[in-house]
Amino acid sequence: MCRPDPWGGTFAIDHMMRFFSLSVWLPGLLASAALFVLMVMTFADVVLRSVFNAPIEVAADLTRLLMAVMVFSVMPVLSGRNAHVSVDLLDAPFARFRLSRWRDAAVCLFCGAILFLPAQRVFDLAERSRSYGDVMEYLRLPLHVVGWFIAAMTLVTAVVLVVRGVLLIVAPRLAGSAP
Amino acid sequence: ADTTLRVSTWLPPTHGINTEIFAGLIGMIEEASGGQVSGELVFGLAPPPAQMDLIQDGAADIAIIFHGYQPGRFIGTKLIELPGFEGNAEAASVAYWRVHEAHLAKLDEHRGVKLISLNTHGPGQIHTSKDVASLADLNGLKTRIGGGVAGDVGAALGLVGINVPAPKVYETLESGAADAVAMNVGERVGFKLNEVAKNLYDMPGGFYRGSFAIIMSQETFDSLPADVQAALDEKVFGEPASRMAGAAWDKSDMIGYEATKSAEGTKIVDASAEDQAKFAAIAAEVTAKVLAELEGAGVDAQAAYEMVKAEMAAN
Amino acid sequence: MTASLIGFAAVLFLILVRVPIAFAMGFVGMVGFMAESNFRASISMVARLIIDTSQDYGLSVVPLFILMGLFVNKGGISRELYAASNAFLGHLRGGLAMATIVACGGFAAISGSSLATAATMAKVAMPEMRRFGYSDELSTASIAAGGTLGILIPPSVILVIYGLLTETSIGKLFVAGIVPGMLGILLYLCAVRWTVWRTPEAGPAGPRVPLRGRLAALREVWAVVLLFFLVIGGLYGLFDIPPLNLNFSPTEAAGMGAMGAFLIALARRRLSLKDTLEVLLETSITAASLFAVLIGAWIFSNFVNVAGLPAALSDLITAYDLRPWQVMAVILVIYIALGCVFESLSMLLLTVPIFFPLVTSLGYDPIWFGIIVVVVTEISLITPPVGLNVFVLKGVVGDVTTGTIFRGVTPFWVVDIVRLALLLAVPALALYLPAQM
Numbered sequence: 001m002c003r004p005d006p007w008g009g010t011f012a013i014d015h016m017m018r019f020f021s022l023s024v025w026l027p028g029l030l031a032s033a034a035l036f037v038l039m040v041m042t043f044a045d046v047v048l049r050s051v052f053n054a055p056i057e058v059a060a061d062l063t064r065l066l067m068a069v070m071v072f073s074v075m076p077v078l079s080g081r082n083a084h085v086s087v088d089l090l091d092a093p094f095a096r097f098r099l100s101r102w103r104d105a106a107v108c109l110f111c112g113a114i115l116f117l118p119a120q121r122v123f124d125l126a127e128r129s130r131s132y133g134d135v136m137e138y139l140r141l142p143l144h145v146v147g148w149f150i151a152a153m154t155l156v157t158a159v160v161l162v163v164r165g166v167l168l169i170v171a172p173r174l175a176g177s178a179p
Numbered sequence: 180a181d182t183t184l185r186v187s188t189w190l191p192p193t194h195g196i197n198t199e200i201f202a203g204l205i206g207m208i209e210e211a212s213g214g215q216v217s218g219e220l221v222f223g224l225a226p227p228p229a230q231m232d233l234i235q236d237g238a239a240d241i242a243i244i245f246h247g248y249q250p251g252r253f254i255g256t257k258l259i260e261l262p263g264f265e266g267n268a269e270a271a272s273v274a275y276w277r278v279h280e281a282h283l284a285k286l287d288e289h290r291g292v293k294l295i296s297l298n299t300h301g302p303g304q305i306h307t308s309k310d311v312a313s314l315a316d317l318n319g320l321k322t323r324i325g326g327g328v329a330g331d332v333g334a335a336l337g338l339v340g341i342n343v344p345a346p347k348v349y350e351t352l353e354s355g356a357a358d359a360v361a362m363n364v365g366e367r368v369g370f371k372l373n374e375v376a377k378n379l380y381d382m383p384g385g386f387y388r389g390s391f392a393i394i395m396s397q398e399t400f401d402s403l404p405a406d407v408q409a410a411l412d413e414k415v416f417g418e419p420a421s422r423m424a425g426a427a428w429d430k431s432d433m434i435g436y437e438a439t440k441s442a443e444g445t446k447i448v449d450a451s452a453e454d455q456a457k458f459a460a461i462a463a464e465v466t467a468k469v470l471a472e473l474e475g476a477g478v479d480a481q482a483a484y485e486m487v488k489a490e491m492a493a494n
Numbered sequence: 495m496t497a498s499l500i501g502f503a504a505v506l507f508l509i510l511v512r513v514p515i516a517f518a519m520g521f522v523g524m525v526g527f528m529a530e531s532n533f534r535a536s537i538s539m540v541a542r543l544i545i546d547t548s549q550d551y552g553l554s555v556v557p558l559f560i561l562m563g564l565f566v567n568k569g570g571i572s573r574e575l576y577a578a579s580n581a582f583l584g585h586l587r588g589g590l591a592m593a594t595i596v597a598c599g600g601f602a603a604i605s606g607s608s609l610a611t612a613a614t615m616a617k618v619a620m621p622e623m624r625r626f627g628y629s630d631e632l633s634t635a636s637i638a639a640g641g642t643l644g645i646l647i648p649p650s651v652i653l654v655i656y657g658l659l660t661e662t663s664i665g666k667l668f669v670a671g672i673v674p675g676m677l678g679i680l681l682y683l684c685a686v687r688w689t690v691w692r693t694p695e696a697g698p699a700g701p702r703v704p705l706r707g708r709l710a711a712l713r714e715v716w717a718v719v720l721l722f723f724l725v726i727g728g729l730y731g732l733f734d735i736p737p738l739n740l741n742f743s744p745t746e747a748a749g750m751g752a753m754g755a756f757l758i759a760l761a762r763r764r765l766s767l768k769d770t771l772e773v774l775l776e777t778s779i780t781a782a783s784l785f786a787v788l789i790g791a792w793i794f795s796n797f798v799n800v801a802g803l804p805a806a807l808s809d810l811i812t813a814y815d816l817r818p819w820q821v822m823a824v825i826l827v828i829y830i831a832l833g834c835v836f837e838s839l840s841m842l843l844l845t846v847p848i849f850f851p852l853v854t855s856l857g858y859d860p861i862w863f864g865i866i867v868v869v870v871t872e873i874s875l876i877t878p879p880v881g882l883n884v885f886v887l888k889g890v891v892g893d894v895t896t897g898t899i900f901r902g903v904t905p906f907w908v909v910d911i912v913r914l915a916l917l918l919a920v921p922a923l924a925l926y927l928p929a930q931m
């Protein structure tokens with residue numbers, strides 16, 4: 001089955017994350033702010049367009065920017081919390097043979113490891129985009145800035161996953177798992 | 180064929196770019212290479228602005244890019260987008276390749292890939308859901324219009340820009356969130372504008388033109404046998420492919436006009452002489468602005484502009 | 495074809511050893527694409543999808559609809575919905591379970607997700623049904639089944655993604671979901687009646703609420719009605735009258751809905767700053783996990799695409815000379831089989847890019863196929879062994895076995911199949927309303 005979190009679950013911060021509460025809340029706050037602005041801007045755009053025939057010209061560019069900020073701010077938090085959508089159909093057999101922790105560690109290390117190359121390539125693509133001078137159409141914001149942000153957060157996500165994997169092996173309590 | 184080139188396309192299978200331009204290009208490549216090289220279409224690998232990256236990194240061998248989708252990257256390509264050139268897409272595309280050779284190539288804006296065709300779609304016109312009788316009626320219409328030259332023209336006409344992706348055009352017009360869209364007439368068929376934008380306001384020569392390039396992976400090209408390379412460079416790439424693509428755009432425009440005339444409740448309004456004069460003044464302003472931009476980039480802008488006019492008149 | 499099948503098997507394996515679905519699909523897609531082209535191309539393709547997916551304008555609908563549902567929930571609307579349905583139905587035998595179905599339908603009208611609908615209603619309806627001595631089978635099953643309505647009755651995240659994948663009008667898809675959604679409520683009510691007819695003690699009648707109480711309870715649900723009317727009415731073009739001229743694209747409808755829900759919750763003084771931040775953060779995390787799945791699925795579908803699976807499938811149909819209805823039957827069987835294991839969004843993302851061109855080339859309507867896909871996905875949510883809604887319910891309720899829930903769900907599953915058959919036989923059930931737009 002798939003984890004119901006974060007659809008309906010409560011908001012328990014897991015053990016590992018208590019250590020890094022600031023590193024959770026700062027990106028969390030950034031994502032929340034981006035989402036709130038997105039909501040208010042979309043509302044304002046509709047009202048301004050319908051009533052005053054004056055839509056916000058940068059609305060679409062801003063929407064793209066805010067979404068990237070929202071999604072990639074919380075990507076490390078999501079990964080560190082192990083809140084990705086996954087299927088735990090075979091959890092019982094793994095638990096019976098006391099393999100759950102090793103399996104989780106392996107999965108975390110695997111997921112972290114496969115992210116490094118793409119993260120680096122996102123950075124390369126951002127640099128390429130910088131060399132061509134790409135900008136957002138109305139906002140005129142250089143696209144490589146968004147690229148840098150996405151690259152950095154993908155890298156942080158990879159590191160968080162690897163750290164979680166290592167903790168699961170050497171210090172399972174810190175990773176919020178019973179040995 | 181010994182080599183099958185992977186042709187990346189971001190357009191739906193029935194679009195003229197696939198059925199005419201890419202099909203035509205593949206045919207030309209097969210013929211020039213004596214059947215050694217062919218191509219197959221791969222759909223939806225990446226969104227339009229990512230196509231050049233796909234080619235540079237070898238995920239596909241050939242792709243088409245729309246310069247307007249990458250604001251900031253291309254300045255020289257704005258020349259051909261200017262309003263006021265008279266002639267069809269074929270004439271414009273041939274002139275485009277020639278002026279590129281003479282003036283624009285030195286900007287090296289397509290660096291990292293091999294440029295194999297430059298072309299423009301037919302004249303960009305304005306399609307509205309409301310009745311429009313004159314240029315003045317366009318003022319205040321919420322319009323989906325591209326950036327760059329098209330955006331400048333739209334601003335001068337008093338259009339209110341609505342920024343939505345092309346596939347959302349039907350929905351945006353249907354819901355009334357937009358009143359109009361700027362496109363070449365051929366697109367009326369694919370975007371079903373005869374249902375949601377029954378009025379076509381038609382300016383001779385168009386309000387702008389959209390600029391495309393077909394690009395190829397340099398690495399792939401270098402890996403082909405030398406005689407094939409030479410044959411392709413001579414018989415396909417450059418002017419021949421540009422001419423073929425331009426002619427394909429003209430054909431799609433013709434189909435678009437026919438479909439509009441035969442559809443129920445549609446209306447084509449030809450710009451009056453008075454409106455044409457009024458628009459010429461706007462066109463001159465936009466032209467001056469863009470030429471200054473080109474000049475700043477290091478192009479002999481006035482000479483390049485004159486060259487396009489002369490080439491198109493001669494064609 | 496072989497490469498694609500190996501790919502599917504590899505994804506399945508990784509998912510079963512609990513690799514997150516996004517990473518399983520992304521990894522297999524990356525390796526497969528590498529095999530079809532080269533290393534550099536594959537990594538670049540992945541990187542481009544990471545960059546572009548999060549900046550896709552159309553996808554902004556997703557977080558905004560999730561946000562609307564969560565704000566509405568904070569506003570206490572789920573409780574009021576249940577109270578209102580209960581006031582009208584509670585005195586009948588099985589009435590509380592019927593009220594649960596109707597309240598789920600109402601909550602579905604403002605929530606884009608089935609899991610959220612099931613989880614929310616479980617917290618409200620389960621204690622009530624227990625208090626009146628309802629059997630665990632009937633009470634949990636009515637919530638699990640009722641919850642599936644979340645993705646058919648608009649708004650619906652699944653329909654949004656289908657619309658984006660296939661370039662089909664999201665507004666029309668939403669409107670097309672209304673009648674099949676209503677039909678679903680009706681049939682689920684029949685399933686409840688059937689259950690209490692077989693075992694009367696499963697759902698004893700509750701006390702009758704006098705007319706005045708009923709009207710009072712009804713007054714409390716105005717916010718739901720208002721929000722649904724705002725979102726769907728705006729998409730439908732109901733407010734396109736001067737001087738208002740209000741018209742929404744799906745993104746705007748979602749933004750208006752979220753803002754509306756925010757203002758309602760605020761006006762009811764049910765939203766502290768802390769609550770607001772919690773809702774925003776939870777939405778961001780949920781959306782980010784969906785985006786991760788989207789990126790992974792896109793990588794995988796690029797691999798399947800260059801490996802030539804779609805073309806191979808149409809060749810297969812030609813070779814065996816299959817009739818359109820036979821192809822449709824095969825597709826439905828595949829969906830129900832995949833639904834045993836896959837979560838709804840991944841299932842959609844994996845299959846629609848492959849089946850859609852096939853189905854439309856056979857002359858089926860894209861809007862209708864969207865509704866069919868969603869109905870089959872709904873069925874998968876309550877089909878053993880992996881019924882996502884059933885597990886969500888188990889997560890919220892705790893002290894029932896999944897076996898109990900699956901037993902109770904059987905009649906609901908049967909009427910779902912009936913509904914699917916009706917939609918196959920009478921496409922107008924889905925297509926009549928959008929045709930009027």
Ligand code: NA
Nearest residue numbers: 602605644649
């Ligand atoms: Na819904």
Ligand code: NA
Nearest residue numbers: 833834874880
């Ligand atoms: Na299932």
